[in-house]
Amino acid sequence: MTSQVLSEQSISVESFVSLVRAYTHATRELNAQLTVDHGLTISDYEVLLRLARAPERRMRRVDLAQQVLLTASGITRLLDGLEKHGYVARAACDSDRRVVYAVLTDDGATKLREASATHVVQIEHYFTSRYEPSELTELAALLGRIEIGDALDCTEGAEDSA
Amino acid sequence: MTSQVLSEQSISVESFVSLVRAYTHATRELNAQLTVDHGLTISDYEVLLRLARAPERRMRRVDLAQQVLLTASGITRLLDGLEKHGYVARAACDSDRRVVYAVLTDDGATKLREASATHVVQIEHYFTSRYEPSELTELAALLGRIEIGDALDCTEGAEDSA
DNA sequence: ACATTACTATTGAGTACGCAAGCAACTGTA
DNA sequence: TACAGTTGCTTGCGTACTCAATAGTAATGT
Numbered sequence: 001m002t003s004q005v006l007s008e009q010s011i012s013v014e015s016f017v018s019l020v021r022a023y024t025h026a027t028r029e030l031n032a033q034l035t036v037d038h039g040l041t042i043s044d045y046e047v048l049l050r051l052a053r054a055p056e057r058r059m060r061r062v063d064l065a066q067q068v069l070l071t072a073s074g075i076t077r078l079l080d081g082l083e084k085h086g087y088v089a090r091a092a093c094d095s096d097r098r099v100v101y102a103v104l105t106d107d108g109a110t111k112l113r114e115a116s117a118t119h120v121v122q123i124e125h126y127f128t129s130r131y132e133p134s135e136l137t138e139l140a141a142l143l144g145r146i147e148i149g150d151a152l153d154c155t156e157g158a159e160d161s162a
Numbered sequence: 163m164t165s166q167v168l169s170e171q172s173i174s175v176e177s178f179v180s181l182v183r184a185y186t187h188a189t190r191e192l193n194a195q196l197t198v199d200h201g202l203t204i205s206d207y208e209v210l211l212r213l214a215r216a217p218e219r220r221m222r223r224v225d226l227a228q229q230v231l232l233t234a235s236g237i238t239r240l241l242d243g244l245e246k247h248g249y250v251a252r253a254a255c256d257s258d259r260r261v262v263y264a265v266l267t268d269d270g271a272t273k274l275r276e277a278s279a280t281h282v283v284q285i286e287h288y289f290t291s292r293y294e295p296s297e298l299t300e301l302a303a304l305l306g307r308i309e310i311g312d313a314l315d316c317t318e319g320a321e322d323s324a
Numbered sequence: 325a326c327a328t329t330a331c332t333a334t335t336g337a338g339t340a341c342g343c344a345a346g347c348a349a350c351t352g353t354a
Numbered sequence: 355t356a357c358a359g360t361t362g363c364t365t366g367c368g369t370a371c372t373c374a375a376t377a378g379t380a381a382t383g384t
Binding site: 022 | 282
């Protein structure tokens, strides 16, 4: 019967709903803490972190957008905010005048270190209070495979080594 | 010598990053399909589904908000849209005149069935193309536990000694 | 050289939220 | 009856995005 749809739950749907709920719950809590403690969103933090890890602490906007899963315009506006606070600056590219590098400033690096001090602890607490280490390994491995199938590798030669 | 924090990756942080990326990737794709096919967001769909499953196809807004993880104002505005399309209607409550039930209309039920026809298939495809059934069970079980710990009264600062 | 195509970044318009404030209605206490 | 506190819902304002359109630059074909 067609109305079956309304009461039946496939394991895929169940997984999807769990994913949405888990994400919403986790990001809401962690984002709120990060905002209160440091005035940064998770995306802000992520951008600062990617820049910190990039060679010469700078990246093209396009690559940044790809890594943090924002659109080009999203990155423009996010960086506007970070520039206003002095955490990142602009830099021209010698070989291609279309590109505008986003460069992490010293203030930005300081801010990132401060934010990391609490944010990483909060993430750890959030997850370790819910899962055993072996479960975390399992979870990360499973979730990490979501993008495989149509996504790119997301390595721009700037990935961390540890 | 930049700080250790910048290069260190705990399994918790890794899990969190995977969660964010997985969610973003999955919802972006599924939401786009749902929007194109039926003009509904995932939240819209979820609300229609919850109403369809509720006794008398109606719920209080507060309870709805809690189930789909929106705030009170978020639910008000989401329902505004669904009311405008005639998929849900308002109904007074006899015993408490503050509450305004959201009721699924026949049009809403029809819409939900139509949307389910494609949406569920797309979710299934998204997940089964990436995971084995046993992995899906594992994933759903793990993710489902995220909210446990403060699921019912999830106000912040709840990191007590429990 | 010049036209065509592709890429990078920004801007304008619009959407989907959240938070804080507010009103109305309920509950408990006396 | 009164009235303080709580709950359900809405509204104003702000934010963080998206998509579509645009301008400027680069690469490619002829």
